[in-house]
Amino acid sequence: MNLTPSLLLKPSSVVGITMRAVIVLCLLEAVFVQANDYTWGGPGEDKNGKDRAVDPNTDNVCVTDQASCGCCLMQQTIHRMKMFFNTSLNELEKELMKAKTALNNVRASRSAFSVAITNRKDLTCYGPFRDDRLIVYKHVFINLGGGYSEDSGIFTVPRSGVYSLALTVYSDAGSPGNTLAACAGLQVNNLVVAGPREKNMQDQEDSATIVVALHLNAGDKVAVNLPIGCFLCDDNSHYNTFTGFLLYATD
Numbered sequence: 001m002n003l004t005p006s007l008l009l010k011p012s013s014v015v016g017i018t019m020r021a022v023i024v025l026c027l028l029e030a031v032f033v034q035a036n037d038y039t040w041g042g043p044g045e046d047k048n049g050k051d052r053a054v055d056p057n058t059d060n061v062c063v064t065d066q067a068s069c070g071c072c073l074m075q076q077t078i079h080r081m082k083m084f085f086n087t088s089l090n091e092l093e094k095e096l097m098k099a100k101t102a103l104n105n106v107r108a109s110r111s112a113f114s115v116a117i118t119n120r121k122d123l124t125c126y127g128p129f130r131d132d133r134l135i136v137y138k139h140v141f142i143n144l145g146g147g148y149s150e151d152s153g154i155f156t157v158p159r160s161g162v163y164s165l166a167l168t169v170y171s172d173a174g175s176p177g178n179t180l181a182a183c184a185g186l187q188v189n190n191l192v193v194a195g196p197r198e199k200n201m202q203d204q205e206d207s208a209t210i211v212v213a214l215h216l217n218a219g220d221k222v223a224v225n226l227p228i229g230c231f232l233c234d235d236n237s238h239y240n241t242f243t244g245f246l247l248y249a250t251d
Contacts, residue, residue: 182199
């Protein structure tokens with residue numbers, strides 16, 4: 001039977017393949033078996049690089065058995081890689097915990113509300129009164145964080161930060177020639193900081209809006225005041241709204 005030259009193996013090739021197979025098996029053994037027969041740091045050092053008594057049976061192994069020495073070096077490299085990855089994993093776990101804590105703080109500090117005077121079908125007017133009075137907005141669109149009270153009409157700031165506050169007022173005089181008084185005051189801790197106002201006898205109905213950004217402290221009280229002589233009219237179209245939300249915390 002004739003064999004093509006490509007199928008013939010020279011003796012030197014067979015020896016080379018055999019040596020490679022031996023080395024591969026040795027490396028596999030180093031990976032899957034915890035071999036403690038050889039030192040890693042050289043003669044006179046233990047696995048952690050600390051001094052120890054010289055063992056003549058193992059300290060000269062790299063001179064007498066180079067294949068075994070290669071296994072030791074492979075185990076040393078694997079150990080170093082394991083230590084590196086364990087350290088990296090611990091650092092990643094710490095960073096993950098920090099991120100989770102920050103996310104929980106953000107979720108806990110979410111604050112937003114938006115309310116209207118009423119949700120009745122028929123137009124109903126609030127005021128005028130003989131004295132200043134806080135407007136209690138009864139219809140709640142959103143009250144994230146529970147800072148707004150439907151009973152008092154007051155928003156209590158849950159966390160120090162910069163807040164966006166918006167107030168829209170609307171009124172209907174009923175007929176031309178009557179006095180229109182669409183006005184209100186946005187106040188913080190009983191002090192008016194801004195106030196939309198439409199007061200005349202030319203318009204039967206009109207509206208006004210203000211939007212401000214304020215730095216507020218935790219516990220501050222934000223509300224809308226209806227001054228003497230002013231009145232607002234609303235129905236389920238929600239012409240009169242009071243809105244606020246936290247832009248970013250500063251504590």
